[in-house]
Amino acid sequence: MITITEPQQTATAGPPTANGAKLFNQLCGVCLTLFALIWLVPFAWALITSLRSDGSITQKPTSPFAGGWSLHAYSYAWDNYPIGSWYLNSLVISVLAVVFTVAFCSMAGFALAFLRFRVRAAVMALVAAGLMLPSEALVLPQFIEYRSLHLLGTYWALVLPSVAAPVSVFVFHSFFRGIPIPLIEAARIDGASWWRVYSTVCMPICRPAVSTVAILTFISSWNSFLWPLLVLNQTKSQTIPVGLASLVNNSNIQYAEVMASSVLGFLPLIAVFLVFQRQIVQGIATTGIK
Template sequence: MTTMTPVTPPRPTAARNAPSVNGAKLFNRLCAVCLTLFALIWLVPFLWALATSLRPDGSITENPTSPFAGGWSLHAYSYAWDNYPIGSWYLNSLVISVLAVVFTLAFGSMAGFALAFLRYRGRGAVVALVAAGLMLPSEALVLPQFIEYRSFHLLGTFWALILPSVAAPLSVFVFQSFFRGIPVALIEAARIDGASWWRVYATVCMPLCRPALSTVAILTFITSWNSFLWPLLVLNQTKSQTIPVGLASLVNNSNIQYAEVMASSVLGFLPLIAVFLVFQRQIVQGIATTGIK
């Protein structure tokens, strides 16, 4: 006598997974809508400045709300470039930002490495001081820094703009967070092989922290390029000014040339847009990697 074994029907896994799949699609669409709205909010001022810079000053005064009134031309860009030292401002901002990036990467990575791996007396106090640096606004440090750099006779030089950005608490915490994500067994293996802490830092940790390096470099470059208050107080010569300070000097209360001011502004933030578009993948990867524990 043969016995028939009952065949169990397959479980409706597709029906069970359907609500989760639909919920994920709805969430992705909601995120896409939110990102599009935020992108439009950020793009509208840029497009408005670009359209205003291409219009004649007379049409801007007569009809400021219409971006197509009066036609478009590149006269404002040629006028701003020929009558203002924008090239010198570009060079000054580039030199200051690049040197600030180099020194910040060097000293910030060493400080983050020390806080992540080394154990020494007073380490908690150092961490507290770095955290206090994150809480203090930069405006509160203007007067002490001004007195300090005046005593060192550094006012009017680029070093007065480069050195304050070297001790950036944010860069120290980014490197510390990334170094903590490196497996401890890798560090211990290098130490057992006889490597010094300096060799561990240079040959083991630094090649692995490229995302953190790119993130800190881009954020430092943008912060240094956009700095306004401190360069305004430190640099007193017109040709030694940076892009933000130089653009602010173009605004005259008696006669504002809207097209020239907007053209200079567009020329000022075009490098930042180029840096972000080229290195946006490194920014996202660095921020995501440093946040993983």
């Protein structure tokens, strides 16, 4: 009599693709945690140092709890330095830069996306070349230009250079290219001019792109250091980064006051990012930056 035995089933640990995806997610989580620590450790160190006294920092610089914590450095920095004027200057310059950059770069991106003219390819090449040109190479020509225009020492000397932003032009161009062409053709058939198509059809749709450009322009304008250092020559007309650099004295460095001023300087940027982080992610995801 012949007996037939069924083949034994071997247990499998799951599909290899699922294991690979899980391992990749864990690796991404570890990398994100490391990058977060790299950014948070200097911020935490600056915050703790600003709460200590100069004597305890000099005696025990690596002990964060030596000497106790107090807000004396913040009150001293606010009372003895024109931080309020620096805040106002940085805010006005950053807001003006955002308004003009969004307006002009959106119009440039719209023209490159939908209008057809002879030098369109040349203009696109010039915009792409602007991405590869370092900003430091433009300092001397810009200084000579704005000196001849008698704009040195004014807000316009800081606002106008930030308007010509090739990255912002490409962000708007990428978003406008994603708008369906039949929508634009329908507006044109109904008799809408190009300006009306831009203002009433395209701009309400590209709010994520506007948010992304506005936030990135605000942050870059707020953190700008070299150009404001050369243009603004009066103490009360300086911006936050330039003013903070002037607090560092080689003969007598007041570490707590300097750190307190630094914390006051970058707190607005943290607030802007925490409030508009969803708009940043949505704008990057929908403007073609891939």
